[in-house]
Amino acid sequence: MAKLNVNICGVDFKNPVIAASGTFGFGKEFDEIYDISCLGGISTKGLTLEPRLGNPTPRIAEAHGVILNSVGLQNPGVDAFLRDDLDFLKGKHIAIVANVAGRTLDDYAGICARLDGLVDMIELNISCPNVKCGGMAFGIRPESVKEATRVAKSALKHTPLMVKLSPNVESIPANARAAEEGGADALSLINTLNGMVIDIERRRPFFANVTAGVSGAGIRPIAVRMVWEACNAVSIPVMGMGGITCAEDALQFILAGAAAVQVGTANFSDTLAMPKIIEGLNAWLDAHGVADINELRGALQLG
Amino acid sequence: MYEIKARVVSNAPVVPGVYAIYLRIPEAIDIRCGQFLNLSVGDGAHLLRRPFAIFSYDREARVVGVCYQLKGEGTRLLSERRAGDELACVLPLGNGFSIGEAQKRVALIGGGVGIFPLLSVLSEYAGCEKHFRSYMGFRNAAAVPSFTNFDKRSDYVAIATDDGSYGTKGTSVSAFFADLTQANPDVILACGPTPMLRALKAGLAERNIAIPCFVSLEERMGCGIGACLVCVCKKSGSEENVRVCKDGPVFDINEVEI
Numbered sequence: 423m424a425k426l427n428v429n430i431c432g433v434d435f436k437n438p439v440i441a442a443s444g445t446f447g448f449g450k451e452f453d454e455i456y457d458i459s460c461l462g463g464i465s466t467k468g469l470t471l472e473p474r475l476g477n478p479t480p481r482i483a484e485a486h487g488v489i490l491n492s493v494g495l496q497n498p499g500v501d502a503f504l505r506d507d508l509d510f511l512k513g514k515h516i517a518i519v520a521n522v523a524g525r526t527l528d529d530y531a532g533i534c535a536r537l538d539g540l541v542d543m544i545e546l547n548i549s550c551p552n553v554k555c556g557g558m559a560f561g562i563r564p565e566s567v568k569e570a571t572r573v574a575k576s577a578l579k580h581t582p583l584m585v586k587l588s589p590n591v592e593s594i595p596a597n598a599r600a601a602e603e604g605g606a607d608a609l610s611l612i613n614t615l616n617g618m619v620i621d622i623e624r625r626r627p628f629f630a631n632v633t634a635g636v637s638g639a640g641i642r643p644i645a646v647r648m649v650w651e652a653c654n655a656v657s658i659p660v661m662g663m664g665g666i667t668c669a670e671d672a673l674q675f676i677l678a679g680a681a682a683v684q685v686g687t688a689n690f691s692d693t694l695a696m697p698k699i700i701e702g703l704n705a706w707l708d709a710h711g712v713a714d715i716n717e718l719r720g721a722l723q724l725g
Numbered sequence: 726m727y728e729i730k731a732r733v734v735s736n737a738p739v740v741p742g743v744y745a746i747y748l749r750i751p752e753a754i755d756i757r758c759g760q761f762l763n764l765s766v767g768d769g770a771h772l773l774r775r776p777f778a779i780f781s782y783d784r785e786a787r788v789v790g791v792c793y794q795l796k797g798e799g800t801r802l803l804s805e806r807r808a809g810d811e812l813a814c815v816l817p818l819g820n821g822f823s824i825g826e827a828q829k830r831v832a833l834i835g836g837g838v839g840i841f842p843l844l845s846v847l848s849e850y851a852g853c854e855k856h857f858r859s860y861m862g863f864r865n866a867a868a869v870p871s872f873t874n875f876d877k878r879s880d881y882v883a884i885a886t887d888d889g890s891y892g893t894k895g896t897s898v899s900a901f902f903a904d905l906t907q908a909n910p911d912v913i914l915a916c917g918p919t920p921m922l923r924a925l926k927a928g929l930a931e932r933n934i935a936i937p938c939f940v941s942l943e944e945r946m947g948c949g950i951g952a953c954l955v956c957v958c959k960k961s962g963s964e965e966n967v968r969v970c971k972d973g974p975v976f977d978i979n980e981v982e983i
Contacts, residue, residue, distance in 0.1 A: 444953065445947070445948065445952065445953055446952050446953075447951065447952035447953065447954070449952075450952075451948070451950045451951040451952040451971065452950070452952060454726050454950070455726050455727070455728055455815070455950070456728075467954070473964075475964065475965075475966055476954065476957070476966070479944055479945070479955075479956070479957060479958070480944070480945045481945070481947075481954075481955045481956075481957070482773065482945050482946070482947050482955045482956075483945075484771060484772060484773045484799070486770045486771075487769075487770050487772070488772065489772050489773055489947075491947065491953075491955065493953070493954050493955060496954045496957065496966060497954075638772045639769070639772065687772055688772075689948060689952075690772060690773060690774070690947050690948050690949075690953070691765070691772045691773070691774070692728070692813060693728045693815055693948070693950065694728045
């Protein structure tokens with residue numbers, strides 16, 4: 423058995439496979455299928471200070487190798503999470519990453535202060551493409567990435583801050599550096615790509631919100647490239663995600679420099695995707711004589 | 726809920742554009758009427774599974790049956806699966822239908838492929854001293870499936886078609902209201918397209934009928950197990966959403982906005 427645990431800014435993950443925000447709720451439903459304590463961690467459904475109802479249905483569509491979603495940050499609010507879900511997750515002894523979103527800088531400061539010291543890590547969602555004020559506005563320009571990060575960081579005394587970057591930007595390295603300069607302890611990327619589906623019979627956009635977030639296996643090469651760019655730009659740890667379906671996919675991100683990976687859409691295609699990826703990593707490392715997954719981090723050879 | 730690999734037993738059209746697929750599951754499990762499964766179409770380019778109501782379950786043979794309408798590329802691919810193919814799925818999902826002990830007279834109202842979950846009700850309550858009256862609506866004569874045996878298991882069956890090419894001209898809802906006095910049901914169970922369910926809700930409200938009525942809803946789903954909040958509908962009179970896959974798919978008709 424290879425060593426799979428990774429440490430990211432002081433937080434121990436028993437393995438580098440973490441459920442991506444929005445695809446896994448707060449873990450209870452998947453736990454009815456398998457014991458989620460086998461996971462490295464979970465990034466919760468995006469939380470806001472107040473409950474949100476989200477976007478109109480339909481909220482999901484499919485294209486070759488990808489899906490599009492437009493859920494729009496429906497969530498019960500941070501207080502309901504703390505009341506109804508946190509104890510369940512703590513009982514699972516997995517790293518708990520709270521994904522948080524807001525409309526204003528004050529929202530980000532408020533929700534970070536509310537969660538400080540209660541979860542293992544905050545993932546700052548400044549990149550949700552599906553709500554007008556879901557933070558995406560903060561995630562585009564390096565200046566606002568830095569400012570949102572700084573505001574969130576100043577509200578946190580105990581819990582490390584990870585900033586989730588949008589792929590729908592001019593420069594990943596510039597935004598990665600901006601988050602680092604703003605005080606981020608880690609980065610995660612990529613959030614979904616902006617996409618659109620048109621219903622040709624109705625001559626209307628398929629989604630009420632017109633555009634939606636593209637994810638799934640088909641976006642993986644784009645995600646690997648962006649994670650590699652981010653890892654080269656900063657010295658803080660990076661969690662990579664985007665279209666990971668198996669251990670071999672996850673290893674591409676780790677070789678590109680990611681300390682851990684998040685798995686999202688694959689949970690829809692196979693509810694056991696994450697336990698299979700963890701087993702697959704073990705098997706791959708053993709078969710290749712690698713004793714510790716950390717040896718592979720950033721081990722990409724160029725030229 | 727179980728993540729399993731099911732083996733296709735058969736997969737063939739029952740009427741033009743509607744297929745019945747029978748799947749053998751590895752172990753016998755409990756499945757209630759009105760529950761559904763979330764089925765892979767069996768190729769890597771289609772990442773979403775398709776949720777289909779389970780209309781038949783032979784526990785001894787471990788075979789579940791679902792019917793699906795050819796709607797797009799995913800269901801077309803599914804229709805090409807042959808006996809022996811393996812398809813991943815999660816089941817059983819959702820709350821399903823239930824009929825109270827005191828509810829003896831049951832009205833079943835189905836439209837199009839929405840009739841299939843109601844078949845599972847007839848099977849589950851066979852021999853339970855329930856009296857069923859079934860109202861089925863279809864587009865036309867060609868869409869009326871022959872294998873369902875609604876007539877053998879119901880005291881009364883009305884079939885309506887939009888164009889009158891089979892049974893009476895009209896809808897399953899109009900057929901139900903025409904028979905309402907005679908039927909005097911203790912409970913109504915319905916499944917079908919949204920306009921049908923809206924007509925049922927409106928018809929009950931207009932007539933001030935307070936008979937308990939439960940409807941099975943359809944919505945595009947992501948995970949199918951309640952985690953992703955893709956398949957929601959609004960709870961009546963409140964600023965709250967319910968999840969079709971986990972809180973439903975069966976709801977009190979007055980509980981949700983249709």
